[in-house]
Amino acid sequence: MSLNRKKILIADDDPVTRLYLKKTLEKWDFEVITAENGLNAWAILRITSDIKVAILDWQMPGFNGLELIQKMRQERQDYYIYSILLTSKDSHQDMLEGMTAGADDHIRKPFDPRELFLRLRAAERILDQQAALIEMRNQEVQLAARIQKNLLFGKISHPHEWFSADVLIEPGKMVSGDFYNFYQPAPHLLDVLLGDVMGKGISASIVGAGALNAVNSFLANNSYHPVPSPALIINHLNREISPQLISFENFIALTYARFDMNAGAMTFVDCGHMPIYNFSPVQTDIQSFKAGTMPLGFSIHEEYDEHTTPISVDDRFVLFSDGVTDIENRNGVEYGVSRLKNILEDSVSFSTQELTEHLKEDINLFCQNSTYEDDLSFIIIRINHINK
Amino acid sequence: MTEHAIFDREELLERVGDDEELIEQLLDLFAEDYESRLTDIETSIKARDYDTVRKASHTLKGSSGNLSFHRVYYTARDLETAAAEQKYDQMTSLFKILHAQVLEALQTIGRG
Numbered sequence: 001m002s003l004n005r006k007k008i009l010i011a012d013d014d015p016v017t018r019l020y021l022k023k024t025l026e027k028w029d030f031e032v033i034t035a036e037n038g039l040n041a042w043a044i045l046r047i048t049s050d051i052k053v054a055i056l057d058w059q060m061p062g063f064n065g066l067e068l069i070q071k072m073r074q075e076r077q078d079y080y081i082y083s084i085l086l087t088s089k090d091s092h093q094d095m096l097e098g099m100t101a102g103a104d105d106h107i108r109k110p111f112d113p114r115e116l117f118l119r120l121r122a123a124e125r126i127l128d129q130q131a132a133l134i135e136m137r138n139q140e141v142q143l144a145a146r147i148q149k150n151l152l153f154g155k156i157s158h159p160h161e162w163f164s165a166d167v168l169i170e171p172g173k174m175v176s177g178d179f180y181n182f183y184q185p186a187p188h189l190l191d192v193l194l195g196d197v198m199g200k201g202i203s204a205s206i207v208g209a210g211a212l213n214a215v216n217s218f219l220a221n222n223s224y225h226p227v228p229s230p231a232l233i234i235n236h237l238n239r240e241i242s243p244q245l246i247s248f249e250n251f252i253a254l255t256y257a258r259f260d261m262n263a264g265a266m267t268f269v270d271c272g273h274m275p276i277y278n279f280s281p282v283q284t285d286i287q288s289f290k291a292g293t294m295p296l297g298f299s300i301h302e303e304y305d306e307h308t309t310p311i312s313v314d315d316r317f318v319l320f321s322d323g324v325t326d327i328e329n330r331n332g333v334e335y336g337v338s339r340l341k342n343i344l345e346d347s348v349s350f351s352t353q354e355l356t357e358h359l360k361e362d363i364n365l366f367c368q369n370s371t372y373e374d375d376l377s378f379i380i381i382r383i384n385h386i387n388k
Numbered sequence: 389m390t391e392h393a394i395f396d397r398e399e400l401l402e403r404v405g406d407d408e409e410l411i412e413q414l415l416d417l418f419a420e421d422y423e424s425r426l427t428d429i430e431t432s433i434k435a436r437d438y439d440t441v442r443k444a445s446h447t448l449k450g451s452s453g454n455l456s457f458h459r460v461y462y463t464a465r466d467l468e469t470a471a472a473e474q475k476y477d478q479m480t481s482l483f484k485i486l487h488a489q490v491l492e493a494l495q496t497i498g499r500g
Contacts, residue, residue, distance in 0.1 A: 015417050016451035020403075023410050059446055088449065090465065110453030110461070113403055 006124065007031045007050050011041035011068070012057040012086065017109070021055065024113060028120070038062030045072055045081065053123050055107070057086045058094055066101050073102055080130070082123045144202045145175040148209070154181030154193075162261045162385040163190055166352035168360055168378040176375035177204030178321050179212050183219055185227040188261040188387070191219075194319045194379055195254035196273065198295075207245070211252055211296070214240050230256045231306035234269040238296050238304065245297030252296040255319055257381075259311065264386045266317065267308045271296050274325070277318040277341070278309075281348045286341050316355075317381045318344060323374035329367045339366070352380045392458035394489065395496045400456040418455055419499040422490055429467070429486075433479050441479060442471035448486075457493045460486065 008030045010021045015036070022032045033051070035041035039062030045054065054072075056065035063071065065085045072081060082105075085098040089108040098106055104126075105119055149169065156165055165182070177197035184190055195211055197204040214237050218228070228236075234256050245251055257268040257276060268276060272295035275288040289309065294302055311317075320340070327335040343362050347355045359378060404410045425448055432440040449464035463486045470478040494500045 012450075014447045014450045015421060016414055017454055019414060019417055020410075020454055023407070023413075024404070027405065027407075057450075059443060086450075088446075088465075089453075109450050110456070111403060113405060 005029055005031050006052040006127065007033070008120075009033055009035065009041065009044060009048075009051045009054045009056075009081075011035040011038065011054065011060060011065070013037050013060045014057070017057070017086075020111070024111075024116065025120075028117065030120070038064055038068055041068055042071060046075065048081075049079070051081055052127050053082045053084065053120070055084045055086060058088075058098065065103075066098060069098075069102050082127055084119065084123065141175050141202060144205060145171050148176060148179075148205050153179065154212075156182045160184070160187065160190075162188075162383070163259060164352045164382045164384060165190075165192075166356045166380050168356040168376065170360070170363075170372070170376040175200070175202055175205045176377075177201075177208055178323065178375045178377040179205075179208035180319075180377060180379060181212055181215070183215075185219060189227065190259040190261075190381065191230070192257045192259075192319060192379060192381060193254070194273070194321065194377060195252050196321045196323070196377070197252050198250055200374070204250075207248070207250055207252070210244075211237065211241055211254075229306060230258050230267050230269045231304055234271065234296075234304045238271075238302060239300055242297050242300045242302075246300075250297055253322075254296055257317065257319065259317070259381060259383065261383075261385065262387050264311055265308050266311045267306050269304050269306045271304060274320055274322050277320075277344060278311075278315055279318075279344055279348065280312065280315045282312075282314065284345050284348055286344060311383050311386065313383055313386055315383045316344075316348075316352075317383075319379040319381075321375065321377040323372070323376045324363075324378055326374060327363060327367055327372050327376070335363065335366055352382050355380055392462060394457065394459050394493050396456040396458055403454070403456070414455060415497050415499065418451055419494060419497075421451075422494065426487055426490060429483060433476075433483055436476060438471045438474045442468050445471060452493075457489075459489045460493055463489055 008025055010018055010032060012018050013036055018034050018036065022034055025032050033044065035044055038060040041056065042063055045068065056068050058065045069083045072083065083103050085103040085106045086109055087094040087098060087106050089110065095106045105123065107116055107119055153169065177200050178195070180194045182190065182192055193215060195208060197207045215233060218233060218236055253273040254271040255268060255273040255276060257266060259266050268289060270291035270293055272293060275290035278287040278289065289307065291305065291307060293304060325335055325337050325340055343359055347358055350358060356378065400411060425444060429441055429444045432444065445464045445468040449461055449468060452460035452464055463482060467479060467482045467486060470482055491500065
């Protein structure tokens with residue numbers, strides 16, 4: 001019999017029952033901890049991260065078994081413990097009430113060791129299967145995150161000397177709902193797309209891939225002369241994907257920015273996304289560009305306007321997702337817009353790569369290398385030359 | 389009414405998987421504990437604290453059941469019920485029986 005040494009909590013105020021259960025379960029290779037009343041049991045349960053099964057006496061001082069199960073279900077929604085109530089063999093009513101209140105199983109006193117063993121085996125089957133499902137899911141999410149990073153995220157395939165660019169992408173705890181791409185519809189144009197799908201997980205990443213694909217195929221179609229404007233591209237995208245987004249009850253915040261070396265201008269469309277920041281060595285005050293419109297997926301009839309601003313040599317433009325500013329450290333403090341702005345202002349002399357490195361170090365310093373909930377996406381473009 | 393055994397060693401051996409050492413430890417625990425438990429029940433009966441009588445009898449029922457002290461088990465169960473139903477006279481007479489049975493059980497296991 002292989003029982004994997006699962007950790008079990010026994011809570012009973014009767015010392016005879018505690019000792020009997022402890023010794024018996026240890027013989028079956030379980031690891032056992034005991035509590036002599038409901039308060040001590042709760043002190044253990046509220047912080048545990050490794051107890052798999054809790055055997056709880058129905059009646060104890062402090063909290064009774066039923067109250068402990070209800071407290072667990074309410075206050076430890078992050079964690080599932082298989083709970084077994086101890087009931088008297090002559091109280092059918094206790095058993096019914098306990099199972100109704102959320103106990104996974106019950107064991108009758110006085111104990112029949114064969115029954116005890118078989119019920120623990122049943123608990124193990126369920127726990128092992130649950131662990132296997134979680135493991136399978138984690139593997140799938142990790143694979144999805146790798147596929148997304150390598151196949152779906154954009155690359156600057158033909159860097160031109162008139163601009164430099166760098167990207168910082170840090171996946172959150174789950175696969176990302178962020179997506180981005182670079183396009184060069186003409187040698188003097190650089191288009192940057194950054195989107196953030198509401199929610200996280202595999203479904204959010206697929207929605208992002210779908211939106212990216214819609215833009216990619218629109219731009220790959222050579223029949224457009226001249227090159228379609230950012231507003232045309234985004235309004236086309238909105239008409240194409242909004243009906244689906246509305247039916248999934250999902251939406252996408254997105255920025256599309258075009259840098260034009262010949263015109264010396266940046267033209268952007270903002271669909272409810274974070275602002276674009278602009279700074280340079282001659283103008284360290286950060287300028288912020290935002291249109292304040294709705295994300296994609298709110299209405300098919302929404303018309304998105306584009307806005308144009310002149311650009312100069314040495315200008316830096318920054319596009320980022322709210323995952324950057326919303327990072328929380330262990331004390332629940334947000335990274336925030338002002339800290340990001342300080343980093344940018346300190347980095348006016350840096351190359352694009354140096355700046356993303358600097359930002360990454362500062363974020364790690366801020367959250368003390370703990371993992372973040374949301375994905376971080378940060379893109380920096382530096383203008384090296386314009387023809388005007 | 390069937391006469392229940394005061395102590396069923398065979399049943400207890402089966403429950404502990406023939407672990408004689410564990411049996412001794414469990415019986416020691418019971419022997420250490422019984423006096424304060426009986427006192428608790430007795431004072432609560434006098435105070436007509438039905439809830440405490442019910443809970444204390446329930447706990448004694450649990451340990452005596454697991455030690456195969458059959459007579460103690462059934463009397464503790466009846467006392468638990470009497471307390472739940474707040475039957476004072478029944479409680480006092482059942483307690484006398486319970487007290488005698490616990491002492492008898494302790495003698496049987498050589499801890500009297």
